[in-house]
Amino acid sequence: MKPDHPSRRRFLQAGAAAAALHAMPGVQVLRSAHAQSAPRTLIAIHLNGGNDTLNTVVPWADPRYYTVRGPIALDRNQVLRLDDRRALHPALTGIKALWDRQKVAIVHGVGYPNFDFSHFQAMEIYWTADPRRSTLNGWLGRALDTVPSSATAPLDPLTGTSIGWGGSPSLIARNFTAPLLPPNAEWFRLPSRGTAQQEALKRILLQPATTTNLFYDAFLRNGRAAIQAYDTVAAAGTRTTPVVYPDNHFARGLKFAAQLLREDDAVRIVAMEQGSYDTHENQLQQQQASLSELSAGVKAFSDDLDANGLSNRVLILLWSEFARRVEPNAQNGTDHGSAQAMLLIGNGVRAGIIGNPPSLAPADLIEDGNLPMAVDFRNLYATVLDRWLGIDSKSVLGGTYPHIPVLL
Amino acid sequence: MAWTREDAAHLLRRAGFGGSNAEVDSLFALGQAGAINRIVNYESIADAAWSSANPLNIPADFWDTTRTNLTWLLVRSPRPLEAKLVWFWHGHFTTPIGVAEAATFRKQMDKWRQYATGNFRDFLIAMYKDAAMLRYLNGAFSRKERPNENFARESMELYTTGTGPYRETDVREAARALTGWEVSWPAEVVSFNARAFDPGVKTILGRTGNFGGDDFMNILFQRPETARRISMKLYRTFVSERINLIEVNNLVTTWNRTSGNLKAVLTTLFNSAAFWDPRNRGTIVKSALDYTTGLTQRLGFAMNFDRVRAIMDAMDRAGQTAFAPPNPAGYATGLRLTGASMLLARYEFAYNLIYNTDQARVLSTLAGGITLPVAPATLIATLAQRLGVPAVTATTAAGIAEYLGTAAIDSTRFNNRALGTLYLLACSPEYQVA
Numbered sequence A: 001m002k003p004d005h006p007s008r009r010r011f012l013q014a015g016a017a018a019a020a021l022h023a024m025p026g027v028q029v030l031r032s033a034h035a036q037s038a039p040r041t042l043i044a045i046h047l048n049g050g051n052d053t054l055n056t057v058v059p060w061a062d063p064r065y066y067t068v069r070g071p072i073a074l075d076r077n078q079v080l081r082l083d084d085r086r087a088l089h090p091a092l093t094g095i096k097a098l099w100d101r102q103k104v105a106i107v108h109g110v111g112y113p114n115f116d117f118s119h120f121q122a123m124e125i126y127w128t129a130d131p132r133r134s135t136l137n138g139w140l141g142r143a144l145d146t147v148p149s150s151a152t153a154p155l156d157p158l159t160g161t162s163i164g165w166g167g168s169p170s171l172i173a174r175n176f177t178a179p180l181l182p183p184n185a186e187w188f189r190l191p192s193r194g195t196a197q198q199e200a201l202k203r204i205l206l207q208p209a210t211t212t213n214l215f216y217d218a219f220l221r222n223g224r225a226a227i228q229a230y231d232t233v234a235a236a237g238t239r240t241t242p243v244v245y246p247d248n249h250f251a252r253g254l255k256f257a258a259q260l261l262r263e264d265d266a267v268r269i270v271a272m273e274q275g276s277y278d279t280h281e282n283q284l285q286q287q288q289a290s291l292s293e294l295s296a297g298v299k300a301f302s303d304d305l306d307a308n309g310l311s312n313r314v315l316i317l318l319w320s321e322f323a324r325r326v327e328p329n330a331q332n333g334t335d336h337g338s339a340q341a342m343l344l345i346g347n348g349v350r351a352g353i354i355g356n357p358p359s360l361a362p363a364d365l366i367e368d369g370n371l372p373m374a375v376d377f378r379n380l381y382a383t384v385l386d387r388w389l390g391i392d393s394k395s396v397l398g399g400t401y402p403h404i405p406v407l408l
Numbered sequence B: 001m002a003w004t005r006e007d008a009a010h011l012l013r014r015a016g017f018g019g020s021n022a023e024v025d026s027l028f029a030l031g032q033a034g035a036i037n038r039i040v041n042y043e044s045i046a047d048a049a050w051s052s053a054n055p056l057n058i059p060a061d062f063w064d065t066t067r068t069n070l071t072w073l074l075v076r077s078p079r080p081l082e083a084k085l086v087w088f089w090h091g092h093f094t095t096p097i098g099v100a101e102a103a104t105f106r107k108q109m110d111k112w113r114q115y116a117t118g119n120f121r122d123f124l125i126a127m128y129k130d131a132a133m134l135r136y137l138n139g140a141f142s143r144k145e146r147p148n149e150n151f152a153r154e155s156m157e158l159y160t161t162g163t164g165p166y167r168e169t170d171v172r173e174a175a176r177a178l179t180g181w182e183v184s185w186p187a188e189v190v191s192f193n194a195r196a197f198d199p200g201v202k203t204i205l206g207r208t209g210n211f212g213g214d215d216f217m218n219i220l221f222q223r224p225e226t227a228r229r230i231s232m233k234l235y236r237t238f239v240s241e242r243i244n245l246i247e248v249n250n251l252v253t254t255w256n257r258t259s260g261n262l263k264a265v266l267t268t269l270f271n272s273a274a275f276w277d278p279r280n281r282g283t284i285v286k287s288a289l290d291y292t293t294g295l296t297q298r299l300g301f302a303m304n305f306d307r308v309r310a311i312m313d314a315m316d317r318a319g320q321t322a323f324a325p326p327n328p329a330g331y332a333t334g335l336r337l338t339g340a341s342m343l344l345a346r347y348e349f350a351y352n353l354i355y356n357t358d359q360a361r362v363l364s365t366l367a368g369g370i371t372l373p374v375a376p377a378t379l380i381a382t383l384a385q386r387l388g389v390p391a392v393t394a395t396t397a398a399g400i401a402e403y404l405g406t407a408a409i410d411s412t413r414f415n416n417r418a419l420g421t422l423y424l425l426a427c428s429p430e431y432q433v434a
Helices: A006-022 A029-034 A063-072 A093-100 A119-128 A139-146 A194-205 A214-237 A249-263 A283-307 A377-389 A393-397 B005-014 B021-029 B031-040 B065-075 B080-092 B102-115 B120-128 B131-136 B150-159 B168-177 B213-222 B224-238 B245-257 B262-270 B288-298 B305-317 B340-355 B359-366 B376-387 B394-404 B411-427
Strands: A041-047 A104-111 A160-163 A269-274 A314-320 A340-345 A352-354 B181-183 B190-192 B202-204 B207-209
Touching: A041 A249, A041 A283, A041 A377, A093 A104, A093 A283, A093 A340, A104 A377, A139 A160, A139 A269, A139 A377, A139 A393, A160 A249, A194 A214, A194 B394, A194 B411, A214 A249, A214 B340, A249 A269, A249 A283, A269 A283, A283 A314, A314 A377, A340 A377, A377 A393, B005 B021, B005 B031, B021 B031, B031 B080, B031 B262, B065 B080, B065 B102, B065 B288, B065 B305, B080 B102, B080 B224, B102 B120, B102 B131, B120 B131, B120 B150, B120 B213, B131 B181, B150 B168, B150 B213, B168 B202, B168 B213, B213 B224, B224 B245, B224 B262, B245 B262, B288 B305, B288 B340, B305 B340, B340 B359, B340 B411, B359 B376, B359 B411, B376 B394, B376 B411, B394 B411
Parallel strands: A041 A269, A041 A314, A104 A352, A160 A269
Antiparallel strands: A104 A340, A314 A340, B181 B190, B202 B207
């Protein structure tokens, strides 16, 4: 906590006002409290493979960190210090710059009861917000399903979208098909020979889904989503920015996301994936590469938002399917772990750190050497839904989860 | 039920990439039993190309030789089912090409091909000692002091039983059994280092002993979940994504009777009522490889370097980068291949193949022998049948009819409209499923 920071005091006051409003049942807090013309957007970025957050938000002042982590402990003189206990991985220079501008919130110890150590099941849990894995639709898809729409007034086709090489299951919805977009608008092309053929193609794809064939219908729904998103995507692709992004697909996708936000006020949710964090071996090199890509991409994106007056609109959530084992294996890697630190980035965050660095004392670890949960991830989801997206979290999560003070 | 040409086409779409119409005809001529026999017992079909390290004779300075050759070996294979199975097992026992030397990766594909219809227990034992696999899932140099858990977990979750029977303690104990394996550099020769191996007693899935890697694979092979899970995956790949438990049980019965003989299981599968059931047709999403390869084959193109590269480029954006699956669970399948940009990548591939490659070849392969002028509805039905869309929906037909107009198509418009119709059919939802 840094009560002496003037902008923080301003943040806290605004946050308290929003929180008070929110406490009143039935009040649509977000729009009234913040008087935003454009709706707010969440960029949810999945750090793929299970990011070792003990080496992302480093408890640099804890002597036990260096003994237990041994060959993969980060140098205390190279980590980027946040306070007297925490520091960021040295690769996160861009995110540290955003921290210095009060744009970063960190939540320690995010998890759920009875951790699942399978990549695929743990991802499903975070995608669906259902630790029992009995739900098909994603938490962001269910959020979209709560937004009123009808056959005559459908949602904007880009209300929710995945940018990258695969659609995020977090966006699977009952009433909405989130279009998957490539990392670059130029790669979203609909070739045809003349208008007549293009019209025929549209007619084929815009037919109502009437068959009982799940896959036929899926192609139809996605074809329709492609057609409906097409003009907006093409127009977004023509927008230029002075910001120079790194030359990789993740950064390209973020650049495209910024173009889309400028083109279409209705974009509310963007899901992306980044990195390759499954560091069972040679963790130092592997994680350094993935975190560098992440940090540089996010920093460029944030600068782009600043340059185009969009910084108040966007909240970035960085999550992974799990963090990693405290003790490394014999190959200087780490095996699958449990509780993680999640980061939220944007002008709307209450900058700072929630919770304490994890205790690395053996008695405080679970499952033969893993970090216990301090905060249920659904509390964080509920906070983002209610306080950022203005979407009733109870109808999405099926329960009431107290908010975490990470937003203004 | 009478054996029809459409049955033969169905067999070739599922047990292969679809093939040319001539290949469908020759399969049809064999009768149902003969066709199944030719598909399943493919060893009798000559195929010397696999014996070459560089069958496409790609110049040494090209950057992507191994992936290109491997893709070519699949898409031009005279053994349709073998190509499908190599892709299936590569997607199952997944390793992306970048984790090992190209030659090591190629050896892995040769091994998957060798075991594709063999005994699953032998397959497991060969697989866990594979150099590229040891590199990918960190089995190489896993030591008794603090064993690496990666392969131990994924071999249960993804390769055999699936989640359910094991707990975290089983993962840790299995990791101990898998220690000791090493892979040399740069030759990537696999060896066993007894000093790095943990010889102690382990308890894995309720069984206790001084287990090593072979023992662990035997334990996994003997679990009933393994036979069920692999049978289920074969069923979903070749028959339908809609699981019929009685049919899957038949596969498990064959598996148990033959102690995991994969060819026997596949023979049961291709002879099952479910495989031929009309209700199970059109119930599988064509993978990016299926779509691009099937279209290239059906339009009559020879599989050369350019065609293979076009297939690979389209696959990247259609959700499957050839021989570089995204994670240990392998390639995206089913609904995960239906995303909007993936569909547009398919369209672009079809467009380039139909319009920008060799229009005369496309026309002579699929649009020959049609009496002109031809009624629009006749043209749609004829081209759909020849392309391999067994049932065009009324709405798709209406969309194409609108494009063609009501007048009969004479020779001045025929080439243009035939190509346009083929493209629209290739874009239709019904052509995306098999």
